[in-house]
Amino acid sequence: MKTKRKAAVKANKTNSSNGSMVDISLKFDEGWSYSPAPESTDHVSIKERYGLFIGGKFVKPALGKYFATINPATEKKISEVANASSADVDKAVKAARKAFGPWSSLPARERGKYVYRISRMMQEKARELAVIESMDGGKAIREARDIDIPLAAAHFFYYAGWADKLDYAFPNKKPTPLGVAGQIIPWNFPLLMAAWKIAPAIAAGNTVVLKSAETTPLTSMKLAEIIQEAGLPDGVVNIITGAGDTGAALVNHPDIDKIAFTGSTGVGKIIQNAIAGTDKKVTLELGGKAANIILDDAPLDQAVEGIINGIYFNQGHVCCAGSRLFVQEDVADTVIRKLKDRMQTLIVGDPLDKNTDIGAINSKEQLATINRYIKIGKNEGADFYQSKCKIPNKGYWCPPTLFLNVSQSHRIAQEEIFGPVLAVQTFRTVDEVIEKANNTPYGLSAGIWTDKGSKIFNITAKLNAGVIWANTYNKFDPTSPFGGYKESGFGREGGLPGLQAYLNLG
């Protein structure tokens, strides 16, 4: 035992030429490794082609145009979906308008029953939804299974409960629905974003036309099937597919009462321009460049988990990702060492493997964007570090990436990359980090890690961000409002404020 022990210690030492250096490091890729554990896909039914879900039926697009949706992990086509033209958008808005009267005057308790039913059916089909979400968008099945789908169902469940309690939700007000809502969602959390949009809208008595993202239309088509099976009155929820043109047609349609958009700040600005001077209400949930702040008294190993979860969750395709890391200088070396060790244990690869931590980048275009920023970071002279993981030959991949020695003046610290790329800066004092954290056009989210409650209250009160996590990161709950400041948008989704966004309080 004794001799073995000495041998093992020696094995971890490599003496340099002068014999005075000791290399102390951990090895993660030499011994026992996990066999493939793929989630089966044989229980999944995906049609070869999907029409538009308008007026309770799947209909062909007016111009007969379709486009393919591919699996970003294999680059293979999974299915094809309709490319909705402005005529299709008009048809969908008309169906929603027609359904609005009967739906909003239905007894609220009945409305609630439908919303509950959708939630339950999503839970029943959770496994199928998770697999399709993973195939269509590239996200790890573990995340689709444990986060996306349960949270999506929870949103319907939560808002179903409010349907018949609107008078009590806003005391002394007489809440009435807005009418027809046009909703546009991004590709990072396809089904979850659909739930965030649809659930509060229909629970409050509105009808909706939802456009899913171009690269991830499939789970919203499955949701349309669920809605059809749930017997929701025709036209209450209409789901259309298409690209930017379809979205523009929806935003500009004169019979829309409310626009709810989640996506890039660039498109958000276009939408705000387009609806200026109209009566359309709007909520925008846009980009972010969140500061994740590690103070020197933080529980460091748990903070490292928070850093990992903050930036590598969902391949970094998260608007509230903790993409700017601020570490107090006296613990910076320790935190970075721990972070690099932890990055070595992240498994990148087949999104359908249950052990995969980081799946495929959503699209070829997004991978190009990420790679462009990695190049910018290198050119700016920041220290580049990537985990040495094997990545598949086919598909779109980006290993977890760090840039060290970054300053606020680096573009990689200023612009949203929307990928697994972390820009690390150090700071000396709390005042300094508050100033730097707020020194961004964005203001969606932030994280703060410290053992001291008083520091949490001090810092969170001074950060301009819609959501601030203390000693955790990327936690979501239907009861908790979510939304940003500044160029991260306005309006809140989730909780009571999320309900209010779909009501006139008169």
Added chain:
Amino acid sequence: MNTMPTMTIPNFSLSPRIDQVGIEERASRFTKRSIKTAAKIEGLNLVLSMIDLTTLEGKDTAGKVKQLCYKAMHLNDAYEGLPNVAAICVYPTLVKVAKNALKGSGINVAAVATAFPSGQAPKSVKIADTKFAVRQGADEIDMVISRGKFLNGDYNFVFDEIAEIKEACGEAHLKVILETGELNTLDNVRRASDIAMHAGADFIKTSTGKISPAATLPVTLVMLEAIRDYYYKTGKMIGMKPAGGIAKAKLALHYLVMVKETMGDAWMTPAWFRFGASSLANDVLMQLTKQKTGNYQSLNYFSLD
């Protein structure tokens, strides 16, 4: 060893703080790893080789210990290629019996000393207890810390006691039992781990198995992180032994995943990681047989010793 960084004894009241919610979340992530086919067989074999097969009962006799020793060397003779367990863990009075029974097998004998399990005895008695076990032939000593003194804030007493027991161990390997079920907070678990390592522990161990809760994934994770920090600080590897409450193969695999992803491959051997368990071996054997035959066998196919 002269190339190692010099070590200073830290102020243990300043041991790193632990966030319980964060630890529990990380620990549960290990349980999400799916261990199948070849990885499962390799993992289960590794688990067997890491077991300290344990009997620590007031009613233990020479007969009982001999039977257990035979089991340690013959886990399942019908199944070829199985490893032996790492050690047999008994009370000091039974060390000689075990030592004789295990002669030539390469299996170590561990003895629980220092007024196990409470540790409520004068230091002189604990040292005598340790020396007796070593004289009887124990290869490894599992000592308990003085939890009362620890909770009283008397860290120097706890440190000195461990250091003296370590001296009494001589060549024997020292495992220090923190009895985490009595320490109540993860901050305390971290602090006790730091004290034990700096005082000379070769291994740190969660529990006696006499107090509930015994070993848990979160507690073990805190201790592994302490070992990792100590390794980076001093270059010295310290072993880890969760004990008590690990009865199922699946849970043991979760522990292996945790060791692998927290400490890396160097710790994935019986030299650096052990399970203190009495019934785990049979569940592992059952799983291994299932992997081979495709069917679960009745419990009666696995010997109870």
